[in-house]
Amino acid sequence: MRITLLLAASACIMAAVLVHLSQVEGRLLRADPDAIPTNAALMAFARGRGEALFVAHCAACHGIQGQGAPGRGIPILSDSDWLYGTGLVSDIEQVIKYGIRSYHPKTWNLAIMPAYATAEPSARDSQIPSLSPGNIRDLVEFLIHEQGRSADSAAADRGADLFAGAGGCYDCHALDGKGDSAIGAPNLTDRITLYGDGSRESLSMSIAYGRHGMCPAWVTRISPAGIREVAVFVYSLSHPG
Numbered sequence: 001m002r003i004t005l006l007l008a009a010s011a012c013i014m015a016a017v018l019v020h021l022s023q024v025e026g027r028l029l030r031a032d033p034d035a036i037p038t039n040a041a042l043m044a045f046a047r048g049r050g051e052a053l054f055v056a057h058c059a060a061c062h063g064i065q066g067q068g069a070p071g072r073g074i075p076i077l078s079d080s081d082w083l084y085g086t087g088l089v090s091d092i093e094q095v096i097k098y099g100i101r102s103y104h105p106k107t108w109n110l111a112i113m114p115a116y117a118t119a120e121p122s123a124r125d126s127q128i129p130s131l132s133p134g135n136i137r138d139l140v141e142f143l144i145h146e147q148g149r150s151a152d153s154a155a156a157d158r159g160a161d162l163f164a165g166a167g168g169c170y171d172c173h174a175l176d177g178k179g180d181s182a183i184g185a186p187n188l189t190d191r192i193t194l195y196g197d198g199s200r201e202s203l204s205m206s207i208a209y210g211r212h213g214m215c216p217a218w219v220t221r222i223s224p225a226g227i228r229e230v231a232v233f234v235y236s237l238s239h240p241g
Ligand code: HEC
Pocket: 054, 057, 058, 059, 060, 061, 062, 073, 074, 075, 076, 077, 081, 082, 083, 084, 085, 092, 095, 096, 100, 184, 212, 213, 214, 215, 216, 218, 230, 231, 234
């Protein structure tokens, strides 16, 4: 008899906890994602649950603390340098849902770094020209110069003309080379390199053979509340306190 009562009581408590959880998840989903950081209670709830999901699904690539693998194409998630958007919860959530160059039809896939040393650098835009090894060397000197490192200035001048002209680089990376987070084109003037160690060799590999980093789409694998929770956790990595 006692045991039955005890079981019934614990079932009631469990049910109450579940109802509470689903109520908080409901509030989380109804909230404006970018207002969540101003709500301490929702923030604490989402961050804790998001961390567990992050460890399970994301850390294998992005690292437990979102430290990424700079040099191997995995961006740092704990800094304020964003390939896509400006680091708002809504920007992060959009990437998590549909991924980047994933197979989801709504994925981010607006720009692909062409492979300039090949006969057809871009499968999408036949206007993008092939470049010679000399052109690529000039472009590399230009980028090194823009990063404030010492470069061959005559080559850098030729590279600047290619960047803003025939090479078409400005179209994605912007005329000032600072990139475009509406399409995931990285800033080329800072020293944060997604691929390689920032050496002349690694820059020329990117230009010669192109790049197409991929982040999976999670919309079919993590619940809507779970996706928002991970987005809040990722936001908290770059906004401590
Ligand atoms: C298989 C490896 C892999 C897994 C797993 C993965 N990602 Fe990614 N993620 C990437 C790569 C690679 C990129 C960069 C894509 C590019 O070059 O544009 C990326 C980019 C991102 C970005 C954009 C960063 C920026 O600077 O704009 C976010 C946010 C992100 N991932 C979050 C997540 C979250 C959250 C998870 C887990 C739910 C996850 N990723 C799982 C590989 C992965």
